[in-house]
Amino acid sequence: MCAMARPHKPLLSTDRIVAAxxxxxxxxxxxALSTRRLAAELGVSGPSLxxxxxxxxxxxxxxxxxxxxxxxxxxFDGRDWRTALHDWAVSYRSALRDHPNIVxxxxxxxxxxxxxxxxxxxxxxxxxxxGWPPAQATSIGALMRYFVMxxxxxxxxxxxxxxxxxxxxxxxxxxxxxxxxADRQDEIDERAFETGLTALLDGLxxxxxxxxxxx
Amino acid sequence: MCAMARPHKPLLSTDRIVAAxxxxxxxxxxxALSTRRLAAELGVSGPSLxxxxxxxxxxxxxxxxxxxxxxxxxxFDGRDWRTALHDWAVSYRSALRDHPNIVxxxxxxxxxxxxxxxxxxxxxxxxxxxGWPPAQATSIGALMRYFVMxxxxxxxxxxxxxxxxxxxxxxxxxxxxxxxxADRQDEIDERAFETGLTALLDGLxxxxxxxxxxx
DNA sequence: GTCTATAGTTGGATAGAC
DNA sequence: GTCTATCCAACTATAGAC
Numbered sequence: 240m241c242a243m244a245r246p247h248k249p250l251l252s253t254d255r256i257v258a259a260x261x262x263x264x265x266x267x268x269x270x271a272l273s274t275r276r277l278a279a280e281l282g283v284s285g286p287s288l289x290x291x292x293x294x295x296x297x298x299x300x301x302x303x304x305x306x307x308x309x310x311x312x313x314x315f316d317g318r319d320w321r322t323a324l325h326d327w328a329v330s331y332r333s334a335l336r337d338h339p340n341i342v343x344x345x346x347x348x349x350x351x352x353x354x355x356x357x358x359x360x361x362x363x364x365x366x367x368x369x370g371w372p373p374a375q376a377t378s379i380g381a382l383m384r385y386f387v388m389x390x391x392x393x394x395x396x397x398x399x400x401x402x403x404x405x406x407x408x409x410x411x412x413x414x415x416x417x418x419x420x421a422d423r424q425d426e427i428d429e430r431a432f433e434t435g436l437t438a439l440l441d442g443l444x445x446x447x448x449x450x451x452x453x454x
Numbered sequence: 455m456c457a458m459a460r461p462h463k464p465l466l467s468t469d470r471i472v473a474a475x476x477x478x479x480x481x482x483x484x485x486a487l488s489t490r491r492l493a494a495e496l497g498v499s500g501p502s503l504x505x506x507x508x509x510x511x512x513x514x515x516x517x518x519x520x521x522x523x524x525x526x527x528x529x530f531d532g533r534d535w536r537t538a539l540h541d542w543a544v545s546y547r548s549a550l551r552d553h554p555n556i557v558x559x560x561x562x563x564x565x566x567x568x569x570x571x572x573x574x575x576x577x578x579x580x581x582x583x584x585g586w587p588p589a590q591a592t593s594i595g596a597l598m599r600y601f602v603m604x605x606x607x608x609x610x611x612x613x614x615x616x617x618x619x620x621x622x623x624x625x626x627x628x629x630x631x632x633x634x635x636a637d638r639q640d641e642i643d644e645r646a647f648e649t650g651l652t653a654l655l656d657g658l659x660x661x662x663x664x665x666x667x668x669x
Numbered sequence: 670g671t672c673t674a675t676a677g678t679t680g681g682a683t684a685g686a687c
Numbered sequence: 688g689t690c691t692a693t694c695c696a697a698c699t700a701t702a703g704a705c
Binding site: 342343346347348349350351353356357359360363364367373374375377378379380381382384385386387388389390392393394395396397398399400405406410411412413414416417420427428430431432434435437438439440441442443445446 | 557562564574579612615621627628632643
Binding site: 273274275285289294295 | 697698699700701702
């Protein structure tokens with residue numbers, strides 16, 4: 240009878256653990272990620288995870304970095320900064336919206352996470368290359384992160400309840416249609432993101448022109 | 455000997471509970487908010503809280519709404535939309551940065567929270583009043599929320615470690631100065647926020663002009 | 670590298686006395 | 688409206704067998 244003590248082929252791998260953890264967090268939220276629960280999803284016992292990660296937080300960091308790794312950075316090779324920044328923001332948001340529950344972890348910053356750092360390196364390098372002064376390039380990296388993370392953290396439209404009686408016109412005179420937002424979440428959030436991104440890039444292009452003129 | 459069964463003066467009030475909960479979340483994070491811990495801070499026993507709230511989540515929602523209530527909305531009376539939007543964004547971010555740990559809860563949206571709804575009502579109403587079509591006014595409310603929440607969720611600069619050896623130039627050729635960011639967090643985040651806000655408002659003003667021209 | 674067993678906390682919430 | 692007592696579930700992590 241095999242007591243399953245030491246298998247000849249490892250049952251686990253860091254990649255399998257990270258993938259299962261990401262699925263769990265996506266499906267049930269950060270709070271649902273426990274070592275026991277994760278192990279159960281992988282068909283192993285809880286303590287087995289500690290052969291691959293030292294703490295639960297290490298697993299969480301690895302999940303966060305796997306999301307950063309999904310962001311496309313290829314547009315920074317060659318294209319003009321505005322187009323590149325637009326396409327990057329779209330890819331960035333797309334990756335984060337697939338995993339909104341992990342956004343608060345990503346918001347801690349890149350720290351020592353390789354994919355997060357590659358991302359920061361690519362956008363900062365491309366902006367400096369394009370002619371932005373380093374301090375401005377830093378601001379651009381920061382403000383784009385603000386906008387993308389904010390847009391991925393939670394749906395704007397989905398934050399209103401789908402209940403006509405919830406928003407009394409006497410209390411909220413302009414929210415008469417607000418209960419309709421929840422039905423068209425994706426469309427409304429998508430349009431707001433594109434509107435904001437266009438405004439942001441228009442405004443930055445304006446600043447860039449002024450910068451070139453005075454230089 | 456008083457067994458402290460039913461005091462003549464209530465020891466607790468919803469306001470006291472909310473204030474203590476906010477302090478706890480600010481100081482130690484969302485995870486530190488437990489009913490037992492919160493009760494201890496208030497000098498009462500854990501179950502006493504259930505005389506004022508039905509669940510822990512109700513307390514959390516009340517904390518979130520108390521933060522929304524701190525946002526100034528007076529600038530929407532009379533001032534031009536751009537100035538009002540700027541001042542509102544600054545006040546909004548200021549309130550949220552004082553309580554960054556509660557931002558993920560605020561990101562659920564206003565739902566049925568009165569202060570959150572007053573905020574949404576004020577900005578939407580003011581934009582429509584100023585001449586923005588309702589769909590655009592909705593987008594503006596959403597994209598401003600994205601930007602402000604993203605900027606309050608966590609520091610950009612503070613997300614890099616203050617360790618010169620952490621960012622190897624061979625791996626990250628443009629992050630040679632990144633370890634210096636952590637030392638000047640507030641200054642860097644503040645400038646990025648103002649840069650982004652100005653760009654956003656410049657871009658929206660541009661869209662508004664075009665809208666007026668074609669109308 | 671996986672298992673079992675377990676230590677040692679901590680959690681949300683209810684029942685019923687006063 | 689606060690208390691005490693309690694239920695029972697869940698958690699991270701370690702020790703040591705195989």
